[in-house]
Amino acid sequence: MSARGRTLLKVIVLGESGVGKTSLMNQYVHKKFSQQYKATIGADFVTKELLIDDRLVTLQIWDTAGQERFQSLGVAFYRGADCCVLVYDVNVMRSFDTLDNWHEEFLKQVLIRIELNITNGFFPVSFALRFLSSGRSFF
Numbered sequence: 001m002s003a004r005g006r007t008l009l010k011v012i013v014l015g016e017s018g019v020g021k022t023s024l025m026n027q028y029v030h031k032k033f034s035q036q037y038k039a040t041i042g043a044d045f046v047t048k049e050l051l052i053d054d055r056l057v058t059l060q061i062w063d064t065a066g067q068e069r070f071q072s073l074g075v076a077f078y079r080g081a082d083c084c085v086l087v088y089d090v091n092v093m094r095s096f097d098t099l100d101n102w103h104e105e106f107l108k109q110v111l112i113r114i115e116l117n118i119t120n121g122f123f124p125v126s127f128a129l130r131f132l133s134s135g136r137s138f139f
Contacts, residue, residue, distance in 0.1 A: 007055055010080050012062040014102040015087035016095040024087060025063050078109035 013021045022044075026032050029048045045062040062077055078084075084106045088095040 007057045008060060009057060009082045010060045010062065012064060012077060012081045012084045012106070013087060014064055014084050014106060016089070016092070016098055019087045019089040019092070019095045021087045022063050024085075025061055029061065078106055081106070081110060 013025055015021055023033060025046060029046045045060055048059045048061065050057045050059065062081070064077055084103075086099050086102055088099055090096075
């Protein structure tokens with residue numbers, strides 16, 4: 001495939017600590033789910049390749065730490081991002097209430113405005129991905 005047929009998209013996953021960002025990412029990329037909780041320190045990323053309309057699309061998916069002490073580090077990871085996925089826990093209202101803060105911080109770092117999609121870490125991943133890809137919003 002030619003270089004014209006390739007696209008790299010940087011996706012960052014944002015939300016409070018413990019909402020399921022890492023689980024969502026691992027389920028989507030590796031088809032694995034772990035019952036153990038291990039907080040992300042700083043940030044980590046994985047890649048997933050998709051073939052869309054004869055174009056190879058590489059998703060570089062960044063998993064960021066949700067703890068306040070790491071939020072200042074997140075600003076550097078936002079740069080160059082093409083989109084973000086905001087994740088919250090349906091059982092923790094505060095995690096939903098802080099989504100505006102995460103979204104605003106992200107928008108400060110990107111050059112263009114993009115459509116907002118929100119998911120939570122507790123719907124089955126296949127449902128969340130189908131829902132998001134349908135272009136609908138939870139609102």
